[in-house]
Amino acid sequence: MAPGMGGSPPGRRRPGDFVPQRNEEPAGELDLEKLEQQSRDMMELHMLNRDNAEFRENSGGFLDLSYNGRVYEDVQVVRMFPFSRPDEYLSVRESGDQAAEIGVIENLPRDFDGPGEEAVRHQLALRYFLPAIRKIYNVRQEMGCVYFDVETDYGRCQFAFRSNSNAVTRISESRVMIQDLDNNCFEIPDIRKLTAGEQKKLDVYLT
Template sequence: MEQKISLINLSGIKYLDPEKAHFYLKNDQFLCLDYDGETYENIKLHRSIPFKLPDDFISVQDMDSKEIFLIRSLYQFTPEQANLLGQQLHKRYFSPSISRIYSVKQKMGYLYFEVETSAGRKVFALNDVTRNLRRIDDGARIVIIDVDGNRYIIEDVARMLPKDFRRIEPYLL
């Protein structure tokens, strides 16, 4: 009998079946998964397409960042399970919105920002501007990733105050 080979089989992707999965928190902080008779402890979730499809194609990874499973969509889960997964993703991808840019200073290869965000006033640094300050969604939004991996979002470039935009314009490619 001829065996069919699909791209999914070749890629090694193992889609998680929500009916066989139970996610829970160990000690109220470590995400764990019981799946088809096996337990996976201290797992983390990673959005494969974070800006366009934040609730779809979620990678379930072990502590070494090795993918165990891929979740097609959070909407496949019960509301309780989807809520738990959503909370974990929110913690990992917490991205305050920047409403004002007070200053941007360049010093020794780093950019230092002082901004107002939805989480209050923040000061942060970033390096490698071409990778860590970029336009997304056809240039309407900007994502900034600081040296600690924190993400900040400018939701709509067109709505920024002109003086704030001038502070970052030289760094936008």
């Protein structure tokens, strides 16, 4: 089933639906060979670049990929190292739950350019939502909960987390992540750029 719910009922699938394509082939005699192929594939990285692959944004706002003479519709782009290497080692996968990897973009700005790079970037922006906190207006603690009112690069917002949880974590010396009760994530790219007062408000909850 697709990574969501309310999808197609059984028997009403159409090509391009969010179903791994290899599942549509009748499973059967070739299985062992297929497994061996799969185990061989596990040891190989297919590097995608402007010479062998072309990304295009389709009319629905999702991403299509032509690679090795095949067109993959609605592919997903997944960051392998979302924090440390956001533009490198991007895994391009078929759509669906147990989607297979088509290939890897080792370095997006180096290996792609123009509309292709744009389309991939747009897809990444859609998939990864991580507002960066620019300013902390107010922090209020009440009955085991901490309420933040902040300005992010995507606008002002309010969120809350439990005061006794590990909601605020340091992922490097200066970079801090906050996860709220709804599982939204916020980033503070450089905690040293906040004012002393703001840092102090945050410091209490920092693990």
